[in-house]
Amino acid sequence: MLMRMIPPRDGYGKALLRLCAEDSRIVVLDADVAKSTRTIWVKEQFPASFIDMGVSEQDMIGTAAGLAMTGMIPYASTYSAFLTGRAYDQIRSAVCHDNLNVKMAGAHAGFSVGPEGAIHQSLEDVAMMRVLPNMAVVVPCDALQVEKAVYAIRDVPGPCFVRFGREAAPVVTDADTPFEPGVARLIRDGGDVAIFANGIMVYEAIKAGEMLAVRGYTALIADIHTVKPLDAAFILSAAEKTGAVVTAEEHQKSGGLGGAVAELLSENAPAPVMRVGTDDIYGESGSPEDLMRKYGLTAEQIVASALAAMAMKRRG
Amino acid sequence: MAGLYFTGIFKCSPEYPDAPGRDRFIMSKGHGVPALYSILSRLGFFGREHLKSLRKIDSLLQGHPRYGATPGIDFSAGSLGQGLSVANGIALGYRRQGLQGRVYCLMGDGELQEGQIWEAALTTAQLGLHQVCAIIDNNHVQLDGSTASIKKMEPIADKWRSFGWHVIGAQGHDLDDVQRAYRAAMAEMRRPSVIIAETIKGKGVSFMENNCEWHSNAPTREELELALTEIREERSDPAAKMGVAVHHGLRLKERA
Numbered sequence: 162m163l164m165r166m167i168p169p170r171d172g173y174g175k176a177l178l179r180l181c182a183e184d185s186r187i188v189v190l191d192a193d194v195a196k197s198t199r200t201i202w203v204k205e206q207f208p209a210s211f212i213d214m215g216v217s218e219q220d221m222i223g224t225a226a227g228l229a230m231t232g233m234i235p236y237a238s239t240y241s242a243f244l245t246g247r248a249y250d251q252i253r254s255a256v257c258h259d260n261l262n263v264k265m266a267g268a269h270a271g272f273s274v275g276p277e278g279a280i281h282q283s284l285e286d287v288a289m290m291r292v293l294p295n296m297a298v299v300v301p302c303d304a305l306q307v308e309k310a311v312y313a314i315r316d317v318p319g320p321c322f323v324r325f326g327r328e329a330a331p332v333v334t335d336a337d338t339p340f341e342p343g344v345a346r347l348i349r350d351g352g353d354v355a356i357f358a359n360g361i362m363v364y365e366a367i368k369a370g371e372m373l374a375v376r377g378y379t380a381l382i383a384d385i386h387t388v389k390p391l392d393a394a395f396i397l398s399a400a401e402k403t404g405a406v407v408t409a410e411e412h413q414k415s416g417g418l419g420g421a422v423a424e425l426l427s428e429n430a431p432a433p434v435m436r437v438g439t440d441d442i443y444g445e446s447g448s449p450e451d452l453m454r455k456y457g458l459t460a461e462q463i464v465a466s467a468l469a470a471m472a473m474k475r476r477g
Numbered sequence: 478m479a480g481l482y483f484t485g486i487f488k489c490s491p492e493y494p495d496a497p498g499r500d501r502f503i504m505s506k507g508h509g510v511p512a513l514y515s516i517l518s519r520l521g522f523f524g525r526e527h528l529k530s531l532r533k534i535d536s537l538l539q540g541h542p543r544y545g546a547t548p549g550i551d552f553s554a555g556s557l558g559q560g561l562s563v564a565n566g567i568a569l570g571y572r573r574q575g576l577q578g579r580v581y582c583l584m585g586d587g588e589l590q591e592g593q594i595w596e597a598a599l600t601t602a603q604l605g606l607h608q609v610c611a612i613i614d615n616n617h618v619q620l621d622g623s624t625a626s627i628k629k630m631e632p633i634a635d636k637w638r639s640f641g642w643h644v645i646g647a648q649g650h651d652l653d654d655v656q657r658a659y660r661a662a663m664a665e666m667r668r669p670s671v672i673i674a675e676t677i678k679g680k681g682v683s684f685m686e687n688n689c690e691w692h693s694n695a696p697t698r699e700e701l702e703l704a705l706t707e708i709r710e711e712r713s714d715p716a717a718k719m720g721v722a723v724h725h726g727l728r729l730k731e732r733a
Contacts, residue, residue: 185573188569188570188573209573212569212604214600215596215599215600215603217596217599217600219559219562219592219593219596220562220565220593220596220597220599220600222562223559223561223562223563223565223566223593223597224562224563224565224566224569224597224600225566226562226563226566227562227563227564227565227566227567227568227569227570228566228567228569228570229566229570230501230544230551230563230566230567230570231497231566231567231570231571231573231574231576232497232570232574233569233570233573233574235566250556250559251559251562251593253556254553254555254556254559255553255559255562255563258543258553259544259545259553260545
């Protein structure tokens, strides 16, 4: 099957143009990477709604906090690694502590910025953002969902972090696919194993579902785009139905989607959980595809994890 | 702070502490908030009975200022160096909405060692946010000793000037001089202004002056009595006019 490929960051730029056209409260901030994050489109078409803060991530977040205090809705944008790492204290104490209505976009997330090397690759951002009180965390699966998510969070009061990739990536939804923050999206029903994925790993999970079907297993596949607040009812019901769970994300195994699902299940409905993600390790330079393969972010790895989870279930 | 709040310069009413477009006071050096609480309670933002609950469980008055928790508090401080960025953001929001409010941001001279302040100082000047007025409490002392001995910040005025700011000097303990500085800042319609207020930590109390041991310590009852007596004496003694002498040395007197 030939997939349609669109850079997820294009979805960010498109949503911002729509928001700026209809809402005078929107202010888009960037930290000197406007071309990369596509906020340059806002700069060109709505210059009054755009501020380039220069190479100053901490100052950008503080400024966004001040704007939010006056009723504006700032979208602060830069590479996810620098947004969440460099400005962590500002996000924690100036934004989340006061539950301010600041939207934060982590672009070039995961391995999508591959050739730049490990420092640019954000594989810890979801964990760091998820632990902050008041913060919502959304990891959309393709460019269309990025666009819908960035638009939708305007109407969800409070801080929100959205992360997405740089390179053209498979489009696995269409214009009519619904998106609601905090509501998991069932892609395929099944009874043997539940696969919870987000971001670019949704595409790999769909492929894994087909590979498992060939082996005679039916996999329930869901897009858990909102890591916080987690759709607990959906996840618990899917885990109870299948009794075996796999999570898949372009992120460290700890602290992200895998961590959130494991925490929820261990307290409410214990079931074997196998996590697909990077394993407590930094990346390196390389194409995103090569990095995904080398570090185990593949459909094959999801299949292997599903088989392991089902074996654990059988052992009881 | 007294020069702002008790002179009519600062436009914010205790009846409407959340009024849009009000002047805002960003206490970036959040550890100094007890002084602000005292002022806010005298102005009626909250009852004076709350002062005794400072730093206690369920108190309206947190150890560091908490936005939304206390009427009149416009910013949650505690992690130093963040206030000026937030002040800029408020000024930008006001400008975008055509609101006239001014934003004051109080920082310590030791706090200026935080890099974010200088990122923010560039932003204020770049965007021409003349509604922003920074105040430096230049007391030459930080937690671990004298600022000069740890990380020298002088010449502070030259630094701000080179960052594109309108620099105003003031004697921080002289109410008239501080008012003059605020009015000079208001008259500047092109650049942001910074008031560098020369102050003495623990001013007027012999065993506290310039002694960093008193950065956050509370006095005993006897020490408090002595301190209040000394302050009253200095106030009535014309020879010890407030804010004249600035003593840059660090006296590390042992606590009595």
